[in-house]
Amino acid sequence: MKRVIQFSTGNVGRHALPMIIERPxxxxxxxxxxxxxxxxxxAAQLCGLREPxxxxxxxxxxxxxxxxxxxxxxxxxxxxxxxxxxxEICRFLRAGTNVVGTSMVWLVAPxxxxxxxxxxxxxxxxxxxxxxxxxxVDPGYSGDTLxxxxxxxxxxxxxxxxxxxxxxxxYDDAEFTGVSFGFGTTPDHTPIMFAPGVLxxxxxxxxxxxxxxxxxxxxxxxxxxxxxxxxxxxxCTMMGVPPGHVAxxxxxxxxxxxxxxxxxxxxxxxxxxxxxxxxxxxxxGRLGVHRVVVHGQPGVEINTHLxxxxxxxxxxxxxxxxxxAVNAIDAVCAAPPGLLSVKDxxxxxxxxxxx
Numbered sequence: 001m002k003r004v005i006q007f008s009t010g011n012v013g014r015h016a017l018p019m020i021i022e023r024p025x026x027x028x029x030x031x032x033x034x035x036x037x038x039x040x041x042x043a044a045q046l047c048g049l050r051e052p053x054x055x056x057x058x059x060x061x062x063x064x065x066x067x068x069x070x071x072x073x074x075x076x077x078x079x080x081x082x083x084x085x086x087x088e089i090c091r092f093l094r095a096g097t098n099v100v101g102t103s104m105v106w107l108v109a110p111x112x113x114x115x116x117x118x119x120x121x122x123x124x125x126x127x128x129x130x131x132x133x134x135x136x137v138d139p140g141y142s143g144d145t146l147x148x149x150x151x152x153x154x155x156x157x158x159x160x161x162x163x164x165x166x167x168x169x170x171y172d173d174a175e176f177t178g179v180s181f182g183f184g185t186t187p188d189h190t191p192i193m194f195a196p197g198v199l200x201x202x203x204x205x206x207x208x209x210x211x212x213x214x215x216x217x218x219x220x221x222x223x224x225x226x227x228x229x230x231x232x233x234x235x236c237t238m239m240g241v242p243p244g245h246v247a248x249x250x251x252x253x254x255x256x257x258x259x260x261x262x263x264x265x266x267x268x269x270x271x272x273x274x275x276x277x278x279x280x281x282x283x284x285g286r287l288g289v290h291r292v293v294v295h296g297q298p299g300v301e302i303n304t305h306l307x308x309x310x311x312x313x314x315x316x317x318x319x320x321x322x323x324x325a326v327n328a329i330d331a332v333c334a335a336p337p338g339l340l341s342v343k344d345x346x347x348x349x350x351x352x353x354x355x
Contacts (some may be wrong), residue, residue, distance in 0.1 A: 005030035008076035016322035017047035033057035074101035093124035107134040109205030110339035133340040142290040143206040159295040166288035169236030171314040199223040203253040225251035228276040248276035288313035
């Protein structure tokens with residue numbers, strides 16, 4: 001049984017918590033929370049379970065490090081505070097505790113991450129004899145596991161497109177996702193996601209990693225983005241958007257060879273189906289899809305839908321994001337020390353999800 005600490009109880013962390021608590025092969029021994037309204041409360045209260053666990057949330061990182069757990073599930077938002085997050089993660093790694101996580105998404109393809117991110121974490125892994133694995137749905141699953149599956153069905157691939165097409169209207173995350181994507185702003189505003197180099201820093205690593213795996217040379221990795229402005233008032237869980245403001249975005253990171261996109265990772269994200277009617281929609285009337293299309297022989301398309309049996313597709317997305325980390329705990333604890341990607345782990349690391 002692996003002794004596990006959950007670090008954060010936000011959108012992803014509150015879904016990781018019950019996975020850890022209820023899974024027979026895992027033992028929750030610690031819980032970190034930032035908010036004063038959460039510190040001191042039992043883990044069960046913070047994720048909607050009835051039976052108390054006896055593990056209460058704390059903001060004392062030293063006390064959590066001293067637990068000597070096998071693994072930390074790190075889901076704290078890190079992209080807006082990377083230096084602080086790196087230091088938090090390094091403290092556990094240096095102390096001998098492995099880390100799986102869903103933030104610091106630059107590390108989904110760790111060997112293509114910038115040195116200022118990669119090097120301190122790699123040193124901490126070496127010092128503690130530990131491993132770090134970061135993954136999620138996108139970046140993550142759609143650009144590695146899903147695309148590897150699709151490529152295994154191709155005799156020859158001539159181009160690859162990885163897409164997230166999703167209505168974010170029911171996603172209650174205006175403070176981070178809304179701000180980052182520029183929803184609700186005027187079209188002359190440049191959100192942080194579209195600042196030069198940001199898209200490439202987030203998705204470019206997976207583009208380069210895939211090209212490297214395929215043995216193809218890219219001439220460049222480039223970004224593109226556009227916004228759609230609503231002519232009428234939009235109301236949804238994410239936010240209200242007045243006329244003349246952004247209610248949908250479309251962006252991509254492309255690996256270019258000989259002047260044409262060879263590998264494309266694209267997003268189409270909208271607030272309600274009424275927005276951006278000329279942009280692609282998910283199939284079959286669904287509200288979200290993660291799709292891979294491999295052009296070539298014979299040509300392959302695989303669509304992944306998250307959230308069935310009444311589960312909202314955005315809730316499905318964050319639950320699956322949490323699962324990508326929790327399901328990897330055993331494999332990461334057994335792996336050699338260092339920064340890991342999907343390629344470094346067993347092909348199947350979800351053998352503990354049914355009991």
